[in-house]
Amino acid sequence: MENFKVLTMAEMMANGEKPEVLFWVGCAGSFDDRAKKVTKAIAKILHATGVKFAVLGTEESCTGDPAKRAGNEFLFQMQAMNNIMILNGYEVTKIVTGCPHCFNTLKNEYPSLGGNYEVLHHSQLLQQLIDSGKLKVAGGPFKGKKIVFHDPCYLGRANNEYEAPRSVIQKLDIYLTEMKRSKANGLCCGAGGAQMFKEPENGVKDINVERAEEALQSDPDVIAVGCPFCNTMMTDGVKNFNKEDKVQVKDIAELIAEAIDIK
Amino acid sequence: MISSILFTILLIIGVILFTKKIREVIRNIQLGRKLDLSDRSSERWATMARVALGQSKMGSRPVAAFFHVLIYVGFIIINIEVIEIIIDGVFGTHRVLSFMGGLYDVLIGSFEFLAIGVLAACFVFLSRRNIIKLRRFHMREMTKWPKSDANIILFTEILLMSAFLIMNACDYQLQMLGAEHYSRATGIVGAFPVSSMLLPMISGMSIDSLIILERSCWWFHIIGILAFLNYVPYSKHFHILLAFPNTYYSKLTPKGEFTNMESVTNEVKLMMDPSAAVPSVDPNAAPQRFGAKDVKDLTWKQLMDSYSCTECGRCTSSCPANLTGKLLSPRKIMMDTRDRLEEVGKNIDQHGADHDDGKSLLGNYITEEELWACTTCNACTEACPVNIDPLSIIVEMRRYLVMEQSSAPTELNGMFTKIENNGAPWQFSPADRMNWANED
Ligand code: HEM
Ligand code: SF4
Ligand code: SF4
Numbered sequence: 263m264e265n266f267k268v269l270t271m272a273e274m275m276a277n278g279e280k281p282e283v284l285f286w287v288g289c290a291g292s293f294d295d296r297a298k299k300v301t302k303a304i305a306k307i308l309h310a311t312g313v314k315f316a317v318l319g320t321e322e323s324c325t326g327d328p329a330k331r332a333g334n335e336f337l338f339q340m341q342a343m344n345n346i347m348i349l350n351g352y353e354v355t356k357i358v359t360g361c362p363h364c365f366n367t368l369k370n371e372y373p374s375l376g377g378n379y380e381v382l383h384h385s386q387l388l389q390q391l392i393d394s395g396k397l398k399v400a401g402g403p404f405k406g407k408k409i410v411f412h413d414p415c416y417l418g419r420a421n422n423e424y425e426a427p428r429s430v431i432q433k434l435d436i437y438l439t440e441m442k443r444s445k446a447n448g449l450c451c452g453a454g455g456a457q458m459f460k461e462p463e464n465g466v467k468d469i470n471v472e473r474a475e476e477a478l479q480s481d482p483d484v485i486a487v488g489c490p491f492c493n494t495m496m497t498d499g500v501k502n503f504n505k506e507d508k509v510q511v512k513d514i515a516e517l518i519a520e521a522i523d524i525k
Numbered sequence: 526m527i528s529s530i531l532f533t534i535l536l537i538i539g540v541i542l543f544t545k546k547i548r549e550v551i552r553n554i555q556l557g558r559k560l561d562l563s564d565r566s567s568e569r570w571a572t573m574a575r576v577a578l579g580q581s582k583m584g585s586r587p588v589a590a591f592f593h594v595l596i597y598v599g600f601i602i603i604n605i606e607v608i609e610i611i612i613d614g615v616f617g618t619h620r621v622l623s624f625m626g627g628l629y630d631v632l633i634g635s636f637e638f639l640a641i642g643v644l645a646a647c648f649v650f651l652s653r654r655n656i657i658k659l660r661r662f663h664m665r666e667m668t669k670w671p672k673s674d675a676n677i678i679l680f681t682e683i684l685l686m687s688a689f690l691i692m693n694a695c696d697y698q699l700q701m702l703g704a705e706h707y708s709r710a711t712g713i714v715g716a717f718p719v720s721s722m723l724l725p726m727i728s729g730m731s732i733d734s735l736i737i738l739e740r741s742c743w744w745f746h747i748i749g750i751l752a753f754l755n756y757v758p759y760s761k762h763f764h765i766l767l768a769f770p771n772t773y774y775s776k777l778t779p780k781g782e783f784t785n786m787e788s789v790t791n792e793v794k795l796m797m798d799p800s801a802a803v804p805s806v807d808p809n810a811a812p813q814r815f816g817a818k819d820v821k822d823l824t825w826k827q828l829m830d831s832y833s834c835t836e837c838g839r840c841t842s843s844c845p846a847n848l849t850g851k852l853l854s855p856r857k858i859m860m861d862t863r864d865r866l867e868e869v870g871k872n873i874d875q876h877g878a879d880h881d882d883g884k885s886l887l888g889n890y891i892t893e894e895e896l897w898a899c900t901t902c903n904a905c906t907e908a909c910p911v912n913i914d915p916l917s918i919i920v921e922m923r924r925y926l927v928m929e930q931s932s933a934p935t936e937l938n939g940m941f942t943k944i945e946n947n948g949a950p951w952q953f954s955p956a957d958r959m960n961w962a963n964e965d
Contacts, residue, residue, distance in 0.1 A: 268962040289949040291961070298961040305962070319959045323948030331901045332937050333816065333923030335786045337944060339793040370782035375790065415902040420781025446907050447585070450845040455901030459950055460936035463898040466850030473845075 263302070266309050270319035271352045281316040283308075283387070284354045286368065288361040289324050290490035296497070297360075297490035303519035304360050304384050310522065311396040313387075315358075321348050325367040332456035339375065342367075346377035356380045358387045360515070362416035362489045363454075369421070383417050385427040385488050385514050392433060401435040402521030409436045409517075410482040412473065412496060413448035414489035427488050427514050434521050439480045449473050451499075453491035474499025478509065485511045532614035532747070539751035546758045550832060553870040557825035558813075562774045572912070573773040582910040586839070589653075592646035596682070599643035600765070603636050603689070610747050619706055620696075623714040634716035637693065640686045641719055647679045647686075654679075661838030664847075666857035671836055674760050681756075685749045688742040693720035694727060695739035704732045767833035768911045774826050775912040780903045783920060788813065816924025819885040820866045823918060830913040831863035840905035840915060846898040853898040855905035855915035861890035862918060887922050896922050897934055 274281055285308065291301040308315045326341030349357075357379050359365040369381035382390075391397035409431055417423050424445045432438055443449045452462070452469025462468060474496055477485045485500065487493045490513075497511045562569075575581045580597065583590035609622045623629050653659045654675060662672070697717045699707040727735065757763055764771075794801040817823050840855040841847050847854050865886040872880045887893075899919045906914050927933050933941070940950045948955050 263962055268959070270959070287958070287961075289951065292958045293949060293951055293953040298964070301961050317959070317962075320955055322958055323955070324944045324950060326944070328950050329941060329944055330783060331920070332933060332940070333920065333925075333927035334933075334941055335789045335815070335924055336793065336928060337941055339785065339789050340796075341944065341948075343793060343797060366779075366781040370779050371785060374785050415900070415904075416781050419903040419907050421779050447843065447904075449843075449848075450900045450902035450904065452845060452849075452900060455899050456937060456940065457900050459940040460897075460934050462849075463846070463851045463853075463894055465846070465898075469845045469849050469900070472849050 263305060263309070268305055269316045270321070271316045271354075272319070272321070274316045275352065279314075280353070282314045283356045283358050283382075284349070284352075285315045285317050286325075286357050286359040286361075286364050287317055287322060288359060288364045288490070291360045292322070294490060294494070296493055300490065300493070300513040300515050301360055303513065303515040304358075306519050307388065307391075307397065307515060307522070308358075311391050313391070313396075318348065325364045327363040327367045328456045328459060330367070330371070331454065338371075342372055342375050342377070346372060346375060349377055349379065354379055356382070358382045358384055360384050360490070362414040362420070363491070366416040366420050383421075383423065383426070383488065385417070385430055386423065388430045388514065388518060389426040392430065397518070397522070399430075399433040399518060399521050404484065404517060404521060405435045407434075407436050407483040408439055408481065409434070409484045409486050410439050410441055410477055410480045411444075411486045411488075412441070412451065412477060412492055413445060414487070414492050415448070415450050415454050417488055418448055419446060427486070430514055431486055431517065434517060436484075439482060441476050441480055443476065449476065451489075451492040451495035453495045458491050458494075468499075468502075470495035470499040471502050474502060478503060478505060482509060484517070485509060486514055486517060487511060488514050526617065529615060529617045535748065535751060536611065536614070539754060543754050543758070546755065549870060549874075550758055552873075553866050554825050554828045554832070556821050556866070556869065557823050557828040558821075560824040560826055562826060565777055568777055569773045569775070572775050572777070573769055576772040576775070576910070576912055577768040580910070582908075582912075585908070588649075589837075592649045595639075595642035595646040596650075599639035599646075600682075603639055603643070603686075604750075605632070606636055606689070607747070607750055610743070614747060620714055623709075629714065630716040633693070634718050637690065637717060637719035640689055644683060644686050647683045651676065651679050661842045664838065664841060664854060664856075665852075666854055666860055667836075667838075671761065671860065674762075675836070677756070678753075678760060678762050681749060681753055685746060685753070688746045688749065690720045691723065692739055692742035692746060693717050694723040695735045695742065697721060698724060698727055698730075699732065699735050699739065702732055702735075704736065761834065761836040764833050764835045764911060767829065771829055771833040772912050774829065776906075776914055776917075780906055783917075786815070786924070788815065814925065815928035816926070817918070817921035818887050818925045818929070820862060820869055822925070823862070823921060827914070827918055827921075828862070828866055830915075830918075831859050831866060833911050834859040834863065834913055835911065836860060837910065839908040839910065840913070843904040843908045845900055845902060845904065851895075851898040852892070853895045855919075858891060858895070858915045858918055859913060862886060865890050887925065891922065893926060893932065896926065 285304065287301050290297040323345055324341055325345065326338035330338035357368055359368065359381065362383055365381055365383040368379065388397065392399065411427055411431060413424060428438060450469060451473050485496050487496055493511060493513060500506050500509050500511060580590065580594060583593060612621045613619055654662050696707060697720060700713050757765065814822060820828060836856060838856050844853065844855055872882050896919055901916060903916060906916055943952055944950055947953060
């Protein structure tokens with residue numbers, strides 16, 4: 263980062279310090295070029311609001327979510343147990359993730375394997391920061407723009423969180439609109455259940471095209487997302503309709519980071 | 526006298542046949558794997574009250590919800606009348622409950638209004654299936670039998686309700702004509718706000734023919750109900766009973782939480798630490814396969830789900846895979862599971878418990894292509910008005926394919942290897958995980 267250094271747990275430990283929260287970056291957030299921008303936005307917001315955080319860095323490994331959804335329970339549990347060993351070794355108590363899949367897995371599937379943490383999706387942490395007055399957002403570059411939020415399945419239906427992302431976006435003084443299928447009835451972007459890593463089965467249409475079409479029908483300036491996979495899928499979907507010049511696809515964290523104009 | 530005996534015999538046969546079928550269904554459900562759902566009972570009662578009794582998930586389709594409530598309430602309440610019919614039938618009495626006086630009039634009167642509601646709803650349901658041809662009732666898995674099943678029930682209910690109303694009309698007319706056994710010195714018993722409108726049609730009939738008509742309707746009504754009772758367990762209308770236990774045993778954990786397989790946990794623990802103390806397994810127990818190939822590999826709850834399915838297709842019409850033309854249909858997953866379970870049950874009845882017909886749910890009913898199209902998005906479980914979980918069956922079969930057959934799509938096998946080797950589903954070095962923090 264330009265004006266601050268992101269510390270790892272190991273570095274903090276060496277300084278005899280403990281972070282308030284561990285930022286679980288996730289594989290997409292670490293390696294995918296588009297998702298890396300979201301990772302940086304989250305780190306910037308955490309830094310700007312004075313949240314003491316650390317990452318696992320090279321000690322982080324896939325949560326095992328795509329393996330589990332694809333039926334490879336062995337691989338999932340191997341990953342989970344190794345991660346739990348590291349997390350427990352650092353006595354981690356609170357985690358924020360940049361990805362609803364990591365969020366769901368850490369929150370719901372790690373406890374019975376010995377990993378008990380308070381886990382938040384980044385939209386939930388942002389909301390907490392806003393509620394506690396640490397994060398002040400007022401208008402900014404998106405003021406008056408029309409934004410539609412696409413619910414990630416693993417945040418929405420899977421964990422019943424529909425409000426946090428919406429209330430965060432609304433702080434931008436924007437016009438929030440909804441798709442016909444939203445919240446509990448939201449339509450998947452097509453990437454879940456390990457679909458991200460394979461070609462779709464034969465059909466008449468790609469799911470992300472179906473979903474992007476629906477999002478575009480509300481004529482938004484921005485399609486807001488909360489998941490790196492949704493981000494990829496919706497971006498591709500928008501391109502499919504040649505609308506990428508008119509309609510942006512952005513993560514909630516990017517919208518906030520741009521609005522509070524931090525470096 | 527003869528009619529009392531005949532009635533009693535019919536009643537006993539009806540009840541015995543029904544009990545036999547129910548015991549068969551319970552046995553079939555118990556073929557499934559063990560699963561302890563005895564926890565959180567107050568939450569379970571609340572879920573059942575909300576979802577089954579209160580029909581809370583029906584509302585997303587208001588027209589269907591409205592008319593279904595008519596059938597639902599009408600059917601349950603009108604069946605109070607059946608209690609009277611049974612007593613009258615066995616003891617040869619007539620309208621034995623009429624001693625309730627004014628309350629009886631209110632009851633009979635309101636039954637008549639409900640009957641009209643049920644009739645209307647049946648006509649609406651028939652027309653959306655056969656005239657409007659709603660898409661979700663005409664998909665690939667809606668073959669001949671599932672379609673006629675629904676129509677049979679709706680027709681039967683129309684006939685039953687019509688018989689009920691005609692019976693009441695005749696009764697009313699007979700009371701007014703002062704016919705023996707029907708009329709009372711105290712005046713008219715019962716109130717007939719709806720059936721009295723039928724009077725013009727029967728006003729010219731003699732007392733004898735009225736009695737014949739009234740008795741025919743009475744017999745038709747009760748035989749119809751006994752037949753209906755016995756038809757229900759073979760039909761998608763089994764939901765009228767099973768919706769209640771099935772919602773009681775709903776999944777209460779977050780939808781995103783998939784089960785952690787204990788058998789795998791033990792092996793992984795041993796792999797990571799050979800001296801780890803894992804619960805000892807009974808050496809005599811047959812080794813359980815990982816995941817599900819056939820119905821016996823599913824849990825009893827998943828099997829109960831299959832019997833509870835109303836085949837309404839709300840799951841399938843919200844499924845992203847199905848909406849975009851893939852083969853997967855969560856409703857079909859449930860219908861296949863039930864069909865296969867019935868087949869396995871028949872095999873046991875005919876050839877004994879150990880018979881192997883060489884068939885299985887995965888392969889003969891459900892194909893791999895269907896399973897791999899699922900995005901695990903939970904739209905199906907969200908949509909289901911009886912809290913059925915098709916997704917858990919899909920995942921259980923994927924587990925079998927991956928862990929027993931190693932037959933995942935190649936790209937997924939590649940993804941597994943990458944996670945194993947470099948801790949990410951893509952080909953990147955773990956050493957580069959923090960590069961993002963040092964770029965601009
Ligand atoms: C005694 C009680 C009940 C009766 C008599 C009854 C009767 C019926 C009938 C006749 C249909 C057929 C409509 C058609 O297929 O065209 C139906 C459908 C259905 N029932 Fe029930 N039912 C009862 C209880 C319940 C309960 C407790 C639930 C749980 C919420 C339920 C959920 C459904 C659903 C989801 C459908 C499909 C409706 C659709 O197509 O949208 N039923 N029921
Ligand atoms: S979880 Fe799978 S079967 Fe259910 S709606 Fe989503 S894609 Fe379809
Ligand atoms: S699983 Fe549920 S939603 Fe799907 S057809 Fe059966 S009852 Fe309807």
